[in-house]
Amino acid sequence: MKLFVYEHCPYCIRPRVVLGYKNIGCDIEYLLDNDIDGHMEKIGAKQVPILQKEDKSYMTESLDIVDYLDNLNANPIFTKTNGRNDIEKIFSEMSSEYRTLIFSYVQCASLGEFATDEARQYFIKRYLKHINLDNVNEAIELREKHKEKVENTLKKLEKCIYSKKHISDCGLSMDDVIYFANLQRMLIVPDLNIPLKISEYMEYQLSKNNCNIKYI
Numbered sequence: 369m370k371l372f373v374y375e376h377c378p379y380c381i382r383p384r385v386v387l388g389y390k391n392i393g394c395d396i397e398y399l400l401d402n403d404i405d406g407h408m409e410k411i412g413a414k415q416v417p418i419l420q421k422e423d424k425s426y427m428t429e430s431l432d433i434v435d436y437l438d439n440l441n442a443n444p445i446f447t448k449t450n451g452r453n454d455i456e457k458i459f460s461e462m463s464s465e466y467r468t469l470i471f472s473y474v475q476c477a478s479l480g481e482f483a484t485d486e487a488r489q490y491f492i493k494r495y496l497k498h499i500n501l502d503n504v505n506e507a508i509e510l511r512e513k514h515k516e517k518v519e520n521t522l523k524k525l526e527k528c529i530y531s532k533k534h535i536s537d538c539g540l541s542m543d544d545v546i547y548f549a550n551l552q553r554m555l556i557v558p559d560l561n562i563p564l565k566i567s568e569y570m571e572y573q574l575s576k577n578n579c580n581i582k583y584i
């Protein structure tokens with residue numbers, strides 16, 4: 369199997385969590401951010417993650433891929449959940465600052481999807497539009513302000529972590545797939561003050577899911 373990803377993409381981390389936890393062999397391949405054809409010929413859309421199965425067919429949508437991988441050997445380990453409204457609410461409080469802060473570091477990181485300068489510039493252009501900024505410097509200048517907002521919001525989030533092993537009280541679940549993936553990208557921000565309970569949770573998850581992506 370082959371999983372096509374962007375390294376900075378939280379949706380791509382979701383299937384990688386399952387691959388790591390279940391020790392499933394799968395090649396990871398980076399698509400260039402500007403390789404429109406490379407995406408289109410596989411799934412007819414410019415979107416990752418994309419899984420190429422053993423039979424060579426492709427599947428898309430991170431949660432469908434997660435479900436497929438978790439059920440591969442008829443031994444699913446991630447409990448299905450209804451999600452966490454409390455966590456969703458806290459993430460939505462900081463979503464704009466979180467996204468822009470992370471972008472300010474991602475845009476200059478050495479990632480597979482930016483292996484050419486054209487690919488990096490393509491990403492920067494499309495992402496600036498997404499966050500409503502004119503240029504990268506604006507995002508860089510906002511770093512300290514955004515960091516403060518994110519750190520304050522993480523303090524609230526800390527109270528929602530059930531234990532370092534599981535974010536929810538039902539044990540290992542889809543909540544761990546989804547929220548770990550969302551939190552993982554904050555690791556690109558240097559000197560971010562991460563509350564103890566969250567950093568212990570992240571450390572434990574990383575030891576199990578091997579999503580310890582080196583960004584720089």
Ligand SMILES: N[C@@H](CCC(=O)N[C@@H](CS)C(=O)NCC(=O)O)C(=O)O
Pocket residue numbers: 374376377378379414415416417428429430431494
């Ligand atoms: N619903 C999709 C969302 C995936 C998604 O939004 N992927 C982004 C990367 S984070 C993407 O492929 N963006 C390409 C683009 O906008 O050009 C899933 O869960 O897989």
